[in-house]
Amino acid sequence: MTDDIRPEQFAGDELVLAPDQVLLPEGPASGQAVVVADGYFRAVGPREAVLAAHRGSKPIELPGKMIMPGFVDAHHHLTQSFGKALAYGEPSEIFSRIWVPLETVLDSELVYLTAKLAALEALRGGFTTVVDAGTRAVDDTAAIARAAREAGLRCVLGCICNDLGTAPSGTDRSAILQRARDHLERWRDDALVHPSLAISIPEAASDEMLRDVSAMAARAGAIFQTHVNEHLVAVERSLVQRGLRPLEHLSHAGALGSHVLIAHSTLITPSELIILRDTDTAVAYCPVASQWKGNAVAPALTMSELGIRFGIGTDGTRSDGFRLMDAAEACQRLAFGIAVGDFSAGAGWLWLDQATAGGAAAAGLGHRTGTIEPGKAADFLILDIDIPELTPSWDLGWELVRLGNRDQIIAAFVGGKLRLWRGWPLDWDARALLSDVRERAAAAVAKAPIHRIHPTSGEHRARTMAKRSSALTQKT
Numbered sequence: 001m002t003d004d005i006r007p008e009q010f011a012g013d014e015l016v017l018a019p020d021q022v023l024l025p026e027g028p029a030s031g032q033a034v035v036v037a038d039g040y041f042r043a044v045g046p047r048e049a050v051l052a053a054h055r056g057s058k059p060i061e062l063p064g065k066m067i068m069p070g071f072v073d074a075h076h077h078l079t080q081s082f083g084k085a086l087a088y089g090e091p092s093e094i095f096s097r098i099w100v101p102l103e104t105v106l107d108s109e110l111v112y113l114t115a116k117l118a119a120l121e122a123l124r125g126g127f128t129t130v131v132d133a134g135t136r137a138v139d140d141t142a143a144i145a146r147a148a149r150e151a152g153l154r155c156v157l158g159c160i161c162n163d164l165g166t167a168p169s170g171t172d173r174s175a176i177l178q179r180a181r182d183h184l185e186r187w188r189d190d191a192l193v194h195p196s197l198a199i200s201i202p203e204a205a206s207d208e209m210l211r212d213v214s215a216m217a218a219r220a221g222a223i224f225q226t227h228v229n230e231h232l233v234a235v236e237r238s239l240v241q242r243g244l245r246p247l248e249h250l251s252h253a254g255a256l257g258s259h260v261l262i263a264h265s266t267l268i269t270p271s272e273l274i275i276l277r278d279t280d281t282a283v284a285y286c287p288v289a290s291q292w293k294g295n296a297v298a299p300a301l302t303m304s305e306l307g308i309r310f311g312i313g314t315d316g317t318r319s320d321g322f323r324l325m326d327a328a329e330a331c332q333r334l335a336f337g338i339a340v341g342d343f344s345a346g347a348g349w350l351w352l353d354q355a356t357a358g359g360a361a362a363a364g365l366g367h368r369t370g371t372i373e374p375g376k377a378a379d380f381l382i383l384d385i386d387i388p389e390l391t392p393s394w395d396l397g398w399e400l401v402r403l404g405n406r407d408q409i410i411a412a413f414v415g416g417k418l419r420l421w422r423g424w425p426l427d428w429d430a431r432a433l434l435s436d437v438r439e440r441a442a443a444a445v446a447k448a449p450i451h452r453i454h455p456t457s458g459e460h461r462a463r464t465m466a467k468r469s470s471a472l473t474q475k476t
């Protein structure tokens, strides 16, 4: 394929971009131009007016292209990228059999490698921001921050503050709270890394810790993250131990609020939906996690109608913004829409909006990213829309959700800087990273006390072949 645009065109201090379409907060618009300078969108508006006001810079014509905000992954685990196919198709609570064993064998260098691989995958899938829920690796979060910054990915970085169970940080409350304060302070003014505090699941912390950590995050203008109501076994355990469902437990501890982002909320009662609404707590809806390992699908359409804020998260499954939107819609349709004749299932626009602006707001970054508006960080994608699948085009929002594909992403910019060009970075050696990962991952995984239940594809095939041959022997 011959490129009509080249990466060198985007090297200037001020970029005046003139694409066919810009995805604005109110929807796709033609005849617009966008100015990027010092890492921010400086102007967005009718092409002639913007070009006239910026005569000093030669406009970059982008025929057949669209500029859209980068996707926001509202829930990720950057230190789980060595797991991939080891982890899914498994009975619930894979964190206890796979993720915790894997993460706890990672040293600082392996944390850096796995996080950088995950950051690269995220950018390739069109995500310019990811929300990391925190790692259980013994090392501190600096290696993850280094990986995200080097890759050029915006990252809300969780620091886990569990004070019960086998927390790597120990169970000394005052030491954990000091570590949390240090984390908030360390990343407070970073351009790409935004600190956050987390508790893995409510039962991993005392009520005091849930309340204090959540309050500390709120005071610092950071978000507090936790996972709730994902699996039946966890809901039952909470009911037996506390007489409360996990989300009720958080509410009881006084840990909810508009600075809180909870992952999953798939098994949620009407009264818990009301708790979310009344506390203005945000949710990370993780549809692919439901497809691959879940007990249920979060009622995201109902949340949307109730005014509950939510973003869409991968939960470390598959970093592909387009397939994530498709899954978000398909899961609502299959789990809720079909049964009641809701053929729209949010239509296209809801999912595009939630995968960008909604995710940014849920991540506590609504003022900084998620839309193409003057004053926001220039986190955006250049998409090729001159393709058969979008021809003819009748409703670009709908089409991006159902027909869009990551191979349309020509460039990904974060903070105004070109980070990937056609899926690969230009300023660091991603192939060398893959080679390092191949060399190191097998030993790390072999060392981890992972307990898998489900057979691999090869084992499954061998079992099927054995069954067939035994059936044949019996026949003859």
Ligand SMILES: [Zn+2]
Pocket: 075, 076, 077, 133, 227, 263, 315
């Ligand atoms: Zn998670």
